[in-house]
Amino acid sequence: MTAQRGVRGVAGAAGAVAALLAGVSGVAAGGSFIGGLTTVSTIGTTVPANGDVNPYGIVVVQRDAGRLHKGDVLVSNFNDAKNLQGTGTTIVELNPGTGALTVFAHIDRDDVRDCPGGVGLTTALGILQGQWVIVGSLPTRDGTAATAQAGCLIILNRWGHVVETLDGNGINGPWDLTTTDRGDDSYVFVSNVLNGTKAANGAVVNRGTVERLVLDTRDVS
DSSP states (O other): OBOOOOEEOHHHHHHHHHHHHHHHHHHHHTOOTTTTOOOOOOOOOOOOTTOOEEEEEEEEOOSOBTTBOTTOEEEEEEEOTTOOBTOOOEEEEEOTTTOOEEEEEEOOGGGGTTSTTOOOEEEEEEEETTTEEEEEEOOOSSSSGGGOOOOEEEEEOTTSOEEEEEOBTTBSSEEEEEEEEETTEEEEEEEESTTTTGGGTTSOOSOOOEEEEEEEOOOOO
């Protein structure tokens, strides 16, 4: 993967969001699409051997590639074994049929030296072109918002190895994301929470941003 990128502000994302909303308007008109789902089943634990907890990001693997197995569920952990937020370092892979858990990636500070603040994996988790895993990092030193750093986006290959980090240029506490692939490119829309959103404690703010990144994600392996 080559990390050719273009970053634009929330205005650039507005058109895409409008298109998505138009596509789901029929569902909204007919009521909740999960209203009929009443059975809760426990699949298995998302806690790996190092004790990371607080599962945040979740994405279903769509095809086999390396250590990614179709139908498995990837989960990013936000907290460490001490339950400190912004200190989780693992992405686990859960088989929904057997409940078996494996560690897809354990990311340490040396893997992301260019990431401001280090590692604290968020709910921003996706898979590009079926083989590149992208995850947000909003790291803290002690689990509090007071020590939160700008963080970065971390890209891993199909084997769970870090191949790229993306920081700066509007990335400031990447909290969540959504993606779409078009040809050799992947479009990533990332929401930030350190541009006034987190500090507002639920109040409306005008400084929150959604960044659009265009990545060249062709298979060069």
